[in-house]
Amino acid sequence: MKNLFAERVLRNDTSDLNEIFKNSRNPENISFAGGFPDKQLFPTQALKAAYARAIDQAGPAIFQYASTQGLLSLRQKIADRMATHAGVQATAANVMLTQGGQQAIDLVAKLFLNRSDAMVVEGPTYMGALAAFDTYEPTYYEVPVDKHGMDTDRLRTTLAAHPEIKLIYTVPDFHNPTGTTMSAKRRQTLVALANQYNVMILEDSPYRDLRYSGKAVPAIKHYDTEGRVIFISSFSKILSPALRTGWIVAATPVMDALVGLKSAIDVQSPNVTLAAIDQYLATNDIDAHIATINQQYRVKRDAMLRALDRYFPSTVNYTRPAGGFFIWVTLPAGIDAQALLRDVVLPQAHVAYVPASCQFASRQVKNGFRLNYTSLSTADITSGVQRLGRILQTQLAVAPQPKLSFQF
Amino acid sequence: MKNLFAERVLRNDTSDLNEIFKNSRNPENISFAGGFPDKQLFPTQALKAAYARAIDQAGPAIFQYASTQGLLSLRQKIADRMATHAGVQATAANVMLTQGGQQAIDLVAKLFLNRSDAMVVEGPTYMGALAAFDTYEPTYYEVPVDKHGMDTDRLRTTLAAHPEIKLIYTVPDFHNPTGTTMSAKRRQTLVALANQYNVMILEDSPYRDLRYSGKAVPAIKHYDTEGRVIFISSFSKILSPALRTGWIVAATPVMDALVGLKSAIDVQSPNVTLAAIDQYLATNDIDAHIATINQQYRVKRDAMLRALDRYFPSTVNYTRPAGGFFIWVTLPAGIDAQALLRDVVLPQAHVAYVPASCQFASRQVKNGFRLNYTSLSTADITSGVQRLGRILQTQLAVAPQPKLSFQF
Numbered sequence: 001m002k003n004l005f006a007e008r009v010l011r012n013d014t015s016d017l018n019e020i021f022k023n024s025r026n027p028e029n030i031s032f033a034g035g036f037p038d039k040q041l042f043p044t045q046a047l048k049a050a051y052a053r054a055i056d057q058a059g060p061a062i063f064q065y066a067s068t069q070g071l072l073s074l075r076q077k078i079a080d081r082m083a084t085h086a087g088v089q090a091t092a093a094n095v096m097l098t099q100g101g102q103q104a105i106d107l108v109a110k111l112f113l114n115r116s117d118a119m120v121v122e123g124p125t126y127m128g129a130l131a132a133f134d135t136y137e138p139t140y141y142e143v144p145v146d147k148h149g150m151d152t153d154r155l156r157t158t159l160a161a162h163p164e165i166k167l168i169y170t171v172p173d174f175h176n177p178t179g180t181t182m183s184a185k186r187r188q189t190l191v192a193l194a195n196q197y198n199v200m201i202l203e204d205s206p207y208r209d210l211r212y213s214g215k216a217v218p219a220i221k222h223y224d225t226e227g228r229v230i231f232i233s234s235f236s237k238i239l240s241p242a243l244r245t246g247w248i249v250a251a252t253p254v255m256d257a258l259v260g261l262k263s264a265i266d267v268q269s270p271n272v273t274l275a276a277i278d279q280y281l282a283t284n285d286i287d288a289h290i291a292t293i294n295q296q297y298r299v300k301r302d303a304m305l306r307a308l309d310r311y312f313p314s315t316v317n318y319t320r321p322a323g324g325f326f327i328w329v330t331l332p333a334g335i336d337a338q339a340l341l342r343d344v345v346l347p348q349a350h351v352a353y354v355p356a357s358c359q360f361a362s363r364q365v366k367n368g369f370r371l372n373y374t375s376l377s378t379a380d381i382t383s384g385v386q387r388l389g390r391i392l393q394t395q396l397a398v399a400p401q402p403k404l405s406f407q408f
Numbered sequence: 409m410k411n412l413f414a415e416r417v418l419r420n421d422t423s424d425l426n427e428i429f430k431n432s433r434n435p436e437n438i439s440f441a442g443g444f445p446d447k448q449l450f451p452t453q454a455l456k457a458a459y460a461r462a463i464d465q466a467g468p469a470i471f472q473y474a475s476t477q478g479l480l481s482l483r484q485k486i487a488d489r490m491a492t493h494a495g496v497q498a499t500a501a502n503v504m505l506t507q508g509g510q511q512a513i514d515l516v517a518k519l520f521l522n523r524s525d526a527m528v529v530e531g532p533t534y535m536g537a538l539a540a541f542d543t544y545e546p547t548y549y550e551v552p553v554d555k556h557g558m559d560t561d562r563l564r565t566t567l568a569a570h571p572e573i574k575l576i577y578t579v580p581d582f583h584n585p586t587g588t589t590m591s592a593k594r595r596q597t598l599v600a601l602a603n604q605y606n607v608m609i610l611e612d613s614p615y616r617d618l619r620y621s622g623k624a625v626p627a628i629k630h631y632d633t634e635g636r637v638i639f640i641s642s643f644s645k646i647l648s649p650a651l652r653t654g655w656i657v658a659a660t661p662v663m664d665a666l667v668g669l670k671s672a673i674d675v676q677s678p679n680v681t682l683a684a685i686d687q688y689l690a691t692n693d694i695d696a697h698i699a700t701i702n703q704q705y706r707v708k709r710d711a712m713l714r715a716l717d718r719y720f721p722s723t724v725n726y727t728r729p730a731g732g733f734f735i736w737v738t739l740p741a742g743i744d745a746q747a748l749l750r751d752v753v754l755p756q757a758h759v760a761y762v763p764a765s766c767q768f769a770s771r772q773v774k775n776g777f778r779l780n781y782t783s784l785s786t787a788d789i790t791s792g793v794q795r796l797g798r799i800l801q802t803q804l805a806v807a808p809q810p811k812l813s814f815q816f
Contacts, residue, residue, distance in 0.1 A: 009519055039468045048459075110414070267508055
């Protein structure tokens with residue numbers, strides 16, 4: 001029946017990478033590829049109690065159809081938190097609950113993107129966002145990320161050259177996949193450019209609260225003067241991804257349209273889940289929980305950086321993130337990280353990572369990969385990086401001279 | 409920012425109807441407009457216990473990322489149920505769990521519909537499906553429904569005239585909004601026509617198990633010989649809509665593509681919810697639960713039919729469904745049910761229904777409306793129908809001679 005599939009499906013073939021990961025299911029493997037939280041840190045008993053309490057308090061009504069925008073008291077708590085934790089003034093009416101941050105991305109893409117419409121993504125960027133955008137078949141313009149976040153000088157040039165651009169997608173806090181955070185100055189420049197060129201900004205910030213060192217920067221939406229910034233985040237990294245609960249903060253005309261779209265996509269999010277999260281927040285200190293998570297993840301990040309310092313060849317570059325889930329590794333130019341993964345790293349070192357190519361909209365940059373440290377024990381982090389470092393030492397010894405085509 | 413919205417959003421303005429329903433929130437009102445189950449029939453305590461047991465059994469792992477296709481043991485139970493209850497042979501690999509039946513519709517639309525691609529919908533049809541399809545901007549061909557379901561003679565003519573048609577959407581069991589069920593003969597004809605013209609069939613069957621009289625007909629997918637039928641259903645009407653859990657049964661190439669699309673839309677459904685439903689099914693007899701529901705809904709349907717027989721003018725026609733949620737009322741030609749609702753029925757009778765226009769892709773048929781009976785008490789059903797009947801008696805007395813433009 002493939003002859004009947006829509007073009008959006010036929011043109012986005014990711015079977016190569018799927019094939020690699022399908023072949024990677026081996027208990028000997030250490031995978032740095034996922035973006036998983038550490039399951040030992042889930043507040044399992046507190047969430048169990050929250051489900052029971054939510055059902056007891058609401059009774060049968062909790063199982064009925066409810067609002068598309070989502071449970072009001074949870075939206076109110078999120079609005080309050082946006083003020084205290086991100087410097088964003090919002091009311092519950094400006095908050096919608098979604099099926100994780102992923103659905104928030106899909107909804108915003110669906111709202112703005114006709115086929116071929118122009119948008120800016122960071123290079124590299126979150127591959128799940130690319131997967132969502134791809135189904136709306138936009139024209140991508142890639143703006144590089146450096147250690148202060150998206151390069152706003154390059155953004156200015158791009159916007160000037162392509163005034164048809166409608167949307168800018170950015171992960172400003174502990175960027176996926178590089179781990180860098182956009183400076184406050186660039187955030188202000190970004191908003192000024194969006195105002196100047198009549199562009200929307202999609203600020204995707206699921207890692208914002210996971211800071212292990214340094215001081216928080218206000219959200220891009222904090223600097224928003226014209227309702228151009230759509231802020232999205234989720235409970236996936238701070239509570240549990242299986243709850244599939246994220247949120248969008250947006251100005252009223254955008255919010256109204258997003259609610260209409262969500263209604264046509266899945267009517268609403270599961271009310272029982274929303275009520276359970278609401279109960280969890282009412283009776284637990286989520287900031288104390290996040291502080292515990294951050295303490296653990298800091299140790300893991302430090303273990304990975306120590307292992308990289310120790311075992312990786314000096315011709316390889318990597319980021320030193322102040323928070324989040326990921327470290328980005330840049331290989332010498334000419335090295336194809338995906339081919340290396342398939343041919344050498346997986347079969348010989350039994351280690352997995354996410355190669356660069358699928359994290360650039362252009363699919364052209366190949367000499368890098370993303371490493372996750374949150375889901376592994378420090379022992380596995382050290383031993384996996386050691387195994388990977390040994391392979392890289394061998395491979396890069398026979399590779400061309402180091403000349404970094406993408407670096408920090 | 410509306411100047412930046414995509415055309416799919418700008419062209420689908422449903423604000424008229426939204427406005428009517430916004431003004432209908434009055435505690436005096438009796439609403440036949442929703443498609444809600446009776447919340448008193450939700451197995452609240454059993455579901456509460458199922459959540460607790462699911463979390464206890466799986467431990468913290470239940471809160472981690474899981475499969476996009478959904479929990480295997482639940483998919484297995486659904487596959488088994490498809491065989492016993494719908495005559496459909498399927499394995500767990502052919503089942504995917506979705507955010508209610510609505511997401512299943514959205515996914516299938518996204519898989520097959522480029523902008524302007526041709527598809528068939530019934531006239532009338534489920535308005536939520538139209539809302540989902542609308543966002544892919546298809547070209548609709550409307551095939552009427554009569555008391556044996558979609559008119560397959562008209563379908564044949566339509567397919568012959570428009571060989572570019574890719575997809576047929578049908579609600580064969582206790583059709584939304586008319587309540588009729590497609591005959592076994594027409595189901596076989598439908599599959600034969602789809603084979604002949606290389607068309608996919610989307611069989612949407614959320615009401616299938618809610619039969620109050622008569623004998624079940626096999627699913628359309630039972631007659632599928634070429635993997636052309638995609639069957640979708642949900643737990644919304646038989647367990648709870650707030651669980652937002654539906655499923656798709658499809659042949660492997662279609663399933664693979666749908667899993668890829670879901671991954672880009674929301675990664676996966678909430679694993680806690682899926683595990684709770686799995687636990688509910690493992691330790692409760694859902695067929696006994698459905699029998700209880702059917703007993704209650706039969707009483708409500710009968711109460712509505714009795715009230716319609718007694719209070720509605722003889723120039724008005726209505727269906728007598730053997731199951732499901734809805735009765736369809738046909739007014740004399742020339743009567744605009746939406747204007748009547750806004751100008752007379754809501755303000756004077758304080759009763760709401762869903763007018764015809766939004767349930768036809770063409771938006772051209774106006775002389776009818778949908779009534780729901782499952783969510784109301786028999787007292788409210790009787791009194792609401794009486795109030796509505798009184799208004800119709802008055803209005804139709806001054807209306808043009810009865811000449812039914814759409815009828816059963």
